[in-house]
Amino acid sequence: xxxxxxxxxxxxxxxxxxxxxxxxxxxxxxxxxxxxxxxxxxxxxxxxxxxxxxxxxxxxxxxxxxxxxxxxxxxxxxxxxxxxxxxxxxxxxxxxxxxxxxxxxxxxxxxxxxxxxxxxxxxxxxxxxxxxxxxxxxxxxxxxxxxxxxxxxxxxxxxxxxxxxxxxxxxxxxxxxxxxxxxxxxxxxxxxxxxxxxxxxxxxxxxxxxxxxxxxxxxxxxxxxxxxxxxxxxxxxxxxxxxxxxxxxxxxxxxxxxxxxxxxxxxxxxxxxxxxxxxxxxxxxxxxxxxxxxxxxxxxxxxxxxxxxxxxxxxxxxxxxxxxxxxxxx
Numbered sequence: 001x002x003x004x005x006x007x008x009x010x011x012x013x014x015x016x017x018x019x020x021x022x023x024x025x026x027x028x029x030x031x032x033x034x035x036x037x038x039x040x041x042x043x044x045x046x047x048x049x050x051x052x053x054x055x056x057x058x059x060x061x062x063x064x065x066x067x068x069x070x071x072x073x074x075x076x077x078x079x080x081x082x083x084x085x086x087x088x089x090x091x092x093x094x095x096x097x098x099x100x101x102x103x104x105x106x107x108x109x110x111x112x113x114x115x116x117x118x119x120x121x122x123x124x125x126x127x128x129x130x131x132x133x134x135x136x137x138x139x140x141x142x143x144x145x146x147x148x149x150x151x152x153x154x155x156x157x158x159x160x161x162x163x164x165x166x167x168x169x170x171x172x173x174x175x176x177x178x179x180x181x182x183x184x185x186x187x188x189x190x191x192x193x194x195x196x197x198x199x200x201x202x203x204x205x206x207x208x209x210x211x212x213x214x215x216x217x218x219x220x221x222x223x224x225x226x227x228x229x230x231x232x233x234x235x236x237x238x239x240x241x242x243x244x245x246x247x248x249x250x251x252x253x254x255x256x257x258x259x260x261x262x263x264x265x266x267x268x269x270x271x272x273x274x275x276x277x278x279x280x281x282x283x284x285x286x287x288x289x290x291x292x293x294x295x296x297x298x299x300x301x302x303x304x305x306x307x308x309x310x311x312x313x314x315x316x317x318x319x320x321x322x323x324x325x326x327x328x329x330x
Contacts, residue, residue: 001049006072007100008054009093010034010063017042018097020105029094034059039066046070053104055079055096056112061120074114077103080271081110115235122206122232127275129199129225136161136196139189143169146182150175161193203228215325220295221287221318226279230322233276237328243320250276252315268312280315287314 002022009016014034019027028045032038046052048071054060056076064074082103103109115123140160147154152175157165166189174182207213207224216227240246247253250273255266270277288298288310294317302310 001047004047004050005101005105006046006050006052007097007102007104008052008063009096009100010054010057010059011093012059014038015063016093016097017045018094018101019045020098020101022105024102024105026098029097031093034063039063043067043070046072048072051075051104053077053100053109055100064114065117075104075109075111076114078110078112082108113235113239119232119235122228123275125199125203125206126225126229126232129196129203130229130278132192132196132199136189136192139185139192143182143185143189146178146185147172150178150182152178152182161189161196166190166193200225211327215327216322219283219287219318219321219325220290221283221285223286226283229279230276230283233273233279234322237323237326240319240323243316243323246276246319246323247280247316249273250280250315250319252277252280252312252319277315280318281311283318284311284314287318 004019004021004027006017006019011034014031016029016031018029021027030042032042043066046067050070050072052067052072053075054063054077056078060076064076067074077100100109143160144155146152152172155165155168157168159165160169166186169186169189172182172186204224207217207228210228210231212231213224213227216222216230217224222230234240234246240249244253248269251270252268255269257264257266284298287295288302289295290298294314298310298314298317301313305313
């Protein structure tokens with residue numbers, strides 16, 4: 001059976017598909033609703049002799065899971081590293097699908113790692129917990145700003161979301177202009193904290209049963225939650241034989257512009273996996289207290305270049321340790 005290459009331009013309501021032969025001849029084109037019925041009607045067009053290229057976007061993983069039963073080879077394309085628009089003056093859904101099909105046929109696409117379903121499930125748990133923590137921080141900031149604006153007494157505790165902090169908020173006598181917003185924000189903080197506690201407990205229990213998360217937890221600055229987050233977001237460590245490759249994937253390496261004898265270094269690229277980057281910088285924030293040579297180097301750099309630069313530099317160094325301690329036999 002001749003190999004077939006299909007490009008998929010995926011959208012929220014539909015997807016545009018284009019199929020090419022090995023010689024580049026256009027076999028067919030179609031637009032299909034991105035519903036359960038639409039995807040099911042599309043599956044008979046796929047087989048083990050089909051390579052399907054689809055851009056990385058919101059609905060990508062659900063689409064990849066849906067076509068898995070056909071045996072087709074999925075290729076999730078990194079559009080930032082794959083220049084699909086080269087040579088085209090126009091951009092339409094039909095042209096995008098054609099470009100994807102042609103690019104995967106020629107082998108000129110940069111594909112991304114397709115994590116197993118179990119890893120994606122852990123990712124969603126870790127990301128959900130972090131979003132809750134960010135929401136909690138935002139509510140605390142709103143409460144402290146409201147206390148300051150209205151002349152109410154400032155909270156005597158650092159963690160306003162703690163049991164002591166919530167009890168203190170319940171006894172606050174709010175000024176007239178804050179009698180509605182104050183209790184409302186307090187109730188919102190109580191609800192969010194009520195979701196954060198079980199979310200963190202579940203992650204800690206899962207990390208305790210995961211040998212990779214346990215190995216990462218042994219590094220200074222990485223606890224069970226961060227360890228499980230890194231374990232899920234990195235997925236397969238064999239993709240990164242060395243620490244600098246992991247640092248590049250996380251986007252914590254500096255930009256380099258070099259031409260001839262001149263070279264310039266810039267800010268970090270911030271290209272790659274944003275959640276890995278966040279976890280590494282968060283781990284570096286805690287690892288600044290290390291008492292070994294690496295910790296002393298980071299604190300010296302902090303005095304010279306500032307806290308932000310030192311944390312990012314330490315995050316790059318942590319990549320070496322993560323690659324080293326990550327179990328390979330699990």
